[in-house]
Amino acid sequence: xxxxxxxxxxxxxxxxxxxxxxxxxxxxxxxxxxxxxxxxxxxxxxxxxxxxxxxxxxxxxxxxxxxxxxxxxxxxxxxxxxxxxxxxxxxxxxxxxxxxxxxxxxxxxxxxxxxxxxxxxxxxxxxxxxxxxxxxxxxxxxxxxxxxxxxxxxxxxxxxxxxxxxxxxxxxxxxxxxxxxxxxxxxxxxxxxxxxxxxxxxxxxxxxxxxxxxxxxxxxxxxxxxxxxxxxxxxxxxxxxxxxxxxxxxxxxxxxxxxxxxxxxxxxxxxxxxxxxxxxxxxxxxxxxxxxxxxxxxxxxxxxxxxxxxxxxxxxxxxxxxxxxxxxxxxxxxxxxxxxxxxxxxxxxxxxxxxxxxxxxxxxxxxxxxxxxxxxxxxxxxxxxxxxxxxxxxxxxxxxxxxxxxxxxxxxxxxxxxxxxxxxxxxxxxxxxxxxxxxxxxxxxxxxxxxxxxxxxxxxxxxxxxxxxxxxxxxxxxxxxxxxxxxxxxxxxxxxxxxxxxxxxxxxxxxxxxxxxxxxxxxxxxxxxxxxxxxxxxxxxxxxxxxxxxxxxxxxxxxxxxxxxxxxxxxxxxxxxxxxxxxxxxxxxxxxxxxxxxxx
Numbered sequence: 001x002x003x004x005x006x007x008x009x010x011x012x013x014x015x016x017x018x019x020x021x022x023x024x025x026x027x028x029x030x031x032x033x034x035x036x037x038x039x040x041x042x043x044x045x046x047x048x049x050x051x052x053x054x055x056x057x058x059x060x061x062x063x064x065x066x067x068x069x070x071x072x073x074x075x076x077x078x079x080x081x082x083x084x085x086x087x088x089x090x091x092x093x094x095x096x097x098x099x100x101x102x103x104x105x106x107x108x109x110x111x112x113x114x115x116x117x118x119x120x121x122x123x124x125x126x127x128x129x130x131x132x133x134x135x136x137x138x139x140x141x142x143x144x145x146x147x148x149x150x151x152x153x154x155x156x157x158x159x160x161x162x163x164x165x166x167x168x169x170x171x172x173x174x175x176x177x178x179x180x181x182x183x184x185x186x187x188x189x190x191x192x193x194x195x196x197x198x199x200x201x202x203x204x205x206x207x208x209x210x211x212x213x214x215x216x217x218x219x220x221x222x223x224x225x226x227x228x229x230x231x232x233x234x235x236x237x238x239x240x241x242x243x244x245x246x247x248x249x250x251x252x253x254x255x256x257x258x259x260x261x262x263x264x265x266x267x268x269x270x271x272x273x274x275x276x277x278x279x280x281x282x283x284x285x286x287x288x289x290x291x292x293x294x295x296x297x298x299x300x301x302x303x304x305x306x307x308x309x310x311x312x313x314x315x316x317x318x319x320x321x322x323x324x325x326x327x328x329x330x331x332x333x334x335x336x337x338x339x340x341x342x343x344x345x346x347x348x349x350x351x352x353x354x355x356x357x358x359x360x361x362x363x364x365x366x367x368x369x370x371x372x373x374x375x376x377x378x379x380x381x382x383x384x385x386x387x388x389x390x391x392x393x394x395x396x397x398x399x400x401x402x403x404x405x406x407x408x409x410x411x412x413x414x415x416x417x418x419x420x421x422x423x424x425x426x427x428x429x430x431x432x433x434x435x436x437x438x439x440x441x442x443x444x445x446x447x448x449x450x451x452x453x454x455x456x457x458x459x460x461x462x463x464x465x466x467x468x469x470x471x472x473x474x475x476x477x478x479x480x481x482x483x484x485x486x487x488x489x490x491x492x493x494x495x496x497x498x499x500x501x502x503x504x505x506x507x508x509x510x511x512x513x514x515x516x517x518x519x520x521x522x523x524x525x526x527x528x529x530x531x532x533x534x535x536x537x538x539x540x541x542x543x544x545x546x547x548x549x550x551x552x553x554x555x556x557x558x559x560x561x562x563x564x565x566x567x568x569x570x571x572x573x574x575x576x577x578x579x580x581x582x583x584x585x586x587x588x589x590x591x592x593x594x595x596x597x598x599x600x
Contacts, residue, residue, distance in 0.1 A: 125250070160267065167228060188237065261593045277330045313359065328359045351379070436595065473586070
């Protein structure tokens with residue numbers, strides 16, 4: 001099903017061609033003056049010089065050509081050469097009827113048969129999720145869901161930090177605290193215990209202590225480096241202990257990501273690609289792509305068009321240690337072998353931009369990915385406090401993510417104190433709404449931009465916020481429940497009637513009210529908004545559509561008495577309209593991984 005803009009563009013292109021002009025100039029867009037018209041076309045302005053005509057004259061020809069089309073209620077040429085376009089109520093109602101019965105509200109997927117991998121999350125084992133993990137997790141989850149909606153086989157990979165010195169530090173500290181464990185007995189040949197010798201709480205205390213201690217004690221630091229080397233070389237006891245670290249950490253991380261409604265298809269870590277690094281480095285050296293520079297193995301990635309300094313990509317440091325670039329390249333090799341992805345999107349802190357540019361250039365230079373494979377770095381901005389710096393706790397520490405969710409849920413509960421509901425029910429609902437407030441507050445900002453976290457604003461039930469959107473949806477559900485009760489049926493029956501064309505719009509021949517027409521028009525933007533969001537990996541564009549649609553519904557709701565409308569044919573059309581609004585909002589909220597309560 002074509003979007004409204006595509007339908008209008010088709011008609012304009014035909015008109016441009018019939019008038020003897022290039023059809024490519026007949027592109028329609030949403031009007032930037034909604035008080036004058038709904039859509040506009042500026043193609044005549046671009047044609048004036050080419051055809052030696054005043055743009056207003058060209059626009060006039062096009063307007064005359066399409067004005068008789070019943071699809072439009074008005075098309076006029078205005079100085080200096082704009083085309084102001086308004087769609088007819090009948091065409092709008094017909095479009096919404098088709099939209100209601102079409103799969104996914106008429107959205108046409110573009111990625112069918114293709115595969116996309118979204119690398120997001122990036123948590124480290126043995127550490128709790130903190131506020132810095134919020135943005136990549138929820139942006140990545142939304143991007144993955146949008147790609148799946150667009151037809152891709154969308155695969156989310158958490159890409160855990162489970163290798164390197166942090167593991168050596170934990171092993172070293174465990175050796176100090178639990179010296180009698182069999183993992184440290186070189187003569188031990190039996191099976192190692194199946195139960196871990198520590199809990200996640202122990203690990204969350206062990207690693208920070210070991211990291212801080214190693215910075216002040218060289219001998220301890222050297223022991224950690226040695227433990228890391230032995231782990232990576234396959235030390236039997238260390239591998240068993242490391243597996244315990246992974247199992248305990250993954251269990252805790254999965255629980256916390258589940259609470260955030262973020263889910264991964266792959267729980268791979270840096271360690272999963274480690275075995276590929278050595279052969280990869282040797283291959284690149286053999287082919288002359290990598291070379292030795294000051295003892296390190298590097299790949300030159302500078303290009304003639306670079307305007308800024310572009311250092312070489314280091315694969316192996318002078319001390320023989322492989323680093324993040326090696327791991328990311330080896331991971332690409334692994335992904336290419338297993339999935340042959342058409343695109344790989346990395347949702348990571350934007351401060352890692354140089355690193356990923358080096359990795360992408362190396363991957364292309366080395367032929368690690370196919371030429372047509374898209375590698376995209378979606379660098380996210382930071383969530384800042386009121387002082388404009390990355391969000392911290394009151395004592396200056398990094399806040400655990402679960403505490404942030406707890407705090408905003410408590411703020412929502414406070415705002416719901418006047419609701420007539422049981423305490424346990426209010427607490428459950430405030431948890432859903434609080435998480436929605438946090439996620440929507442984040443996702444409504446452009447992913448690459450920093451933003452200020454304001455708990456009062458995010459938790460507000462007014463304005464462009466998660467609670468406002470959810471309250472709008474709950475209001476629609478309440479209306480449908482009352483209609484269903486009056487008819488002695490269920491809301492599923494009412495919604496199915498719309499979906500199968502048994503209760504539709506445009507049945508009565510009448511004049512639409514301004515707010516009704518505005519709501520109908522707002523609905524038509526669904527496919528266009530989602531397409532733009534998918535193309536640009538931009539969840540905030542979906543948020544913009546959601547907010548506009550919610551506002552349009554609330555204006556319509558306040559202008560019209562849906563439940564007491566005496567003309568039952570009009571009431572049925574209104575019910576069909578708000579069912580469609582709810583369907584659009586639900587699909588959009590699902591793309592943002594935001595759940596909706598049944599009541600508020």
